[in-house]
Amino acid sequence: MADLFSHGTQDEPTREAEARPLADKLRPSTLSEVIGQDHILGPDRPLGRMLAENRLSSLILWGPPGVGKTTIARLLAGAGGLHFVQISAIFTGVPDLRKVFEAARLRKEAGQGTLLFVDEIHRFNKAQQDGFLPNMEDGTIVLVGATTENPSFELNAALLSRAQVLVLNSLTEADLEALLVRVEANADLALPLVEDARRALIEMADGDGRSLINLAEQVQAWTGEPLDRAALMNRLTRRAAKYDKSGDAHYNLISALHKSVRGSDPDAALYWFARMLEGGEDPRYLARRLVRMAVEDIGLADPQAQAFCLEAWNIYERLGSPEGELALAEAVIYLSLAPKSNAAYVAYKAARALAKKSGSLPPPKHILNAPTQLMKDEGYGAGYIYDHDTEEGVSGQRYFPDDIPEENLYEPLERGFERELKKRKQFFSKFRTK
Structure with missing residues (x-):
């Protein structure tokens, strides 16, 4: 029995090695073996320079899954002579963090530094993130955080100011x-x-x-x-495309769709539209965004664009998926090829700014109603010209408040239907310059 037990114990390391997942067996042993991140690991790149100068600082590694964030952190610890500690923000609470910091403090007193690798660091709340700051500042830890989300949105400004953000790329073919x-x-x-x-x-x-x-x-x-x-x-089952309906990928793809429409590229716009649908995006969200594009980017260059998008949305509501998605795809094409104008959008923002700046100025008295004798005595409505009574149907009277100059807020463009609106505005403007 003793011989059998001894034999089993001797073979245990071999069995453990065989049981290790292939990904663990192939984990690089040096930074030079890491594939695909030369833009940060090369000799004249950020991490290469840090290690050459022996000045490893706290880092945030931002990139998609499976590109080497954990491996790089582990190898940095080895190259810098630091004790490596790995935690996940998903499973670690405040008491656990205190224990990690205390152990790192004891190592520091014994002359051993600690590289603390925090996976999914964006999962920590503000208070937990703040807990890292004093330990980073006094050198108790070198923090290396990993995140798949945009650090600008997910991490505290105080933490970001004490760490360098490095972007890791998806691996190429x-x-x-x-x-x-x-x-x-x-x-x-x-x-x-x-x-x-x-x-x-x-x-x-x-x-x-x-x-x-x-x-x-x-x-x-x-x-x-x-x-x-x-x-x-x-x-084998094809891996689902990386897409988080509430995360960074969501905002990146809707931005790509919106800008492709604005740039009049129907093919690219259809591609990003399809990418979002394949990722599981709610078609109703896309329908709402298409209406916004019609209002913001096509505007009055094609007033029918808004109605087209609303009708496509209505068709989707009646047909559902997947048939109704074709109507939304047609709206994507229509918007992409429509004449573009943000003149109304610019005019609206300028009008809001002017209204905020001018305060509570009253309208000129001649365009105020005078339902009482007192108001008539105060000059309300005096001198008002009823536009329909004029030969051209326009009086040319002033309608801005008396105390501010008239502003030219809306500048129609020479595109689509706005060409006609520009002619009309120029026609009416002649009456106001008499």
Whole structure:
């Protein structure tokens, strides 16, 4: 029994090594082995310079999942001679943070620095984020936070002022191909895929290195003839596109859609529209945004654009998904190809600014009603000319308050229907300059 027990204990490290996930086995051992982030890791890049000068400072690593944030933090600790501590903001409360800071303080007193890696750091609330500040300032910890969300919106200004934000990029197809080569070298075995299936596997990872390794680990276990693209797609499920309806991806994609419409590119606009639908966006949200685009960017250059979008929205409400989404897609095309004008939007903002600046100035008396004798005695309505009684249907009287000069707020553009509005405004303006 003793011999058997000893034998089992001796084999335990081997069994543990075999049980480790492939992604963990392939984790780089030096920063030079990290794939795809040369823009921050190169010798003359931010992290390369920090390590060369032995002045590692607190960092926020911002990027999508599976691009190496945890690996880079771990390797930075090793390169800087710091004790590595990893926590997740999802599972860590204030008492846990106090213990982490106290342990780091004891290490500091013993001459050992601590690199604290905080995954999903944006999940901490303001008070928790503030708790890092004194420990960063006195050198108790070097903080490396990881986030998939825009730090500008999710992290306190005080924390951001004490840390450098570094952006990590999604892995390119070339990066992912290099990662597949590592997978095959580790097993000393080529993946059983023909070339088009290999490309499909890379596409399915969608820039996520960890996802690619996990997919490749499944493929490695298959036997038989190499699979083509169709056979691979039958066995594996395509990874859902990265999209968070309340997060950074949401705002990035709606911005891309809006600007593509404004830039009169129907193809790009349709692409971003489809990306949002594929990500699970509520079509009603998109319908509302399309109406906004019609009002803000097309404006009076094509007054029918607003009605077109509202009708598309109405069609969607009647048909639902997926049939009703075609009406919204048609609205995207219509808006993209419509003449553009923000002249009314600019005029509206200028009018609001002028109203705020001018205060409570009353209208000129000649355009005030005078239902009582007292008001008539005060000059209300005196001198008012009824426009319909004039030959041209316009009197040319002044309508601004007496104490401010007349302002030219609306400047129609030479586009679409606004060409006609410009002619009309110029016609009416002649009467006011007599």
